[in-house]
Amino acid sequence: MGGYPGETTDFRATLLDRLPYAVGIVLVATYVTFFLMTGSVLLPAMATVLNLLSLSVMFGCLVWVFQDGHLSGPLGFTPTGSIEPSIPVLMFCVAYGLSMDYEVFLPARVTEEHQRTGDTVRAVGEGIRRSAPLITAAAGILALSFLSYATSGVVFLKELGIGTALTIPVDATLVRVVLLPVTMRLAGRANWWAPRPLRRFRVKEAPARAPGNRADSPGGEDGPGGEDVLRREYV
Numbered sequence: 382m383g384g385y386p387g388e389t390t391d392f393r394a395t396l397l398d399r400l401p402y403a404v405g406i407v408l409v410a411t412y413v414t415f416f417l418m419t420g421s422v423l424l425p426a427m428a429t430v431l432n433l434l435s436l437s438v439m440f441g442c443l444v445w446v447f448q449d450g451h452l453s454g455p456l457g458f459t460p461t462g463s464i465e466p467s468i469p470v471l472m473f474c475v476a477y478g479l480s481m482d483y484e485v486f487l488p489a490r491v492t493e494e495h496q497r498t499g500d501t502v503r504a505v506g507e508g509i510r511r512s513a514p515l516i517t518a519a520a521g522i523l524a525l526s527f528l529s530y531a532t533s534g535v536v537f538l539k540e541l542g543i544g545t546a547l548t549i550p551v552d553a554t555l556v557r558v559v560l561l562p563v564t565m566r567l568a569g570r571a572n573w574w575a576p577r578p579l580r581r582f583r584v585k586e587a588p589a590r591a592p593g594n595r596a597d598s599p600g601g602e603d604g605p606g607g608e609d610v611l612r613r614e615y616v
Contacts, residue, residue: 428484435552439544480552486512520553
């Protein structure tokens with residue numbers, strides 16, 4: 382069988398055959414990178430599960446709006462009862478990459494604070510305080526930027542814009558600022574555990590105070606006594 386139906390069938394078959402390899406490469410690469418940043422085997426797994434929750438919002442939006450045809454009138458398109466196979470793959474790459482950006486902001490601050498104090502509860506609270514404004518601002522800008530695609534007359538761009546614009550706020554609020562901190566507090570010391578053979582690969586931020594800098598100096602750790610200087614050591 383030739384023509385467009387045959388080409389579409391071959392394309393879908395090839396896409397599904399290679400999809401597990403592509404997803405596996407993305408997950409393994411992000412897991413390894415995240416482990417090298419945090420030194421934990423639990424936090425990368427936690428990040429992956431939470432990213433999948435964010436992606437489920439995006440895929441649910443695609444099915445409900447563009448496959449089932451809800452809101453097709455206000456959005457100005459004709460539903461076909463299906464979605465182009467390349468759209469979910471492309472949106473997976475875009476949404477997963479964006480969600481990993483937010484995933485890095487908060488755990489990076491939490492990891493730094495935990496390495497400085499050794500207190501997980503305090504580290505989570507301080508991490509939220511320091512990264513939440515950045516996450517909120519970045520999410521708002523990105524969501525508005527992608528939402529502009531909804532005005533396009535091309536259904537492909539509508540799907541990309543609306544799906545991503547809905548995923549970003551959910552990922553930046555419900556997932557990153559609620560579910561991730563709660564999960565980290567419940568995990569406690571398990572957040573920072575790693576098998577002994579893997580500990581030598583992680584990077585530790587060792588605090589080294591500048592001369593005259595004391596935690597009990599006027600103004601606290603960030604007061605006139607100076608600022609903490611972090612020395613990067615490989616352990």
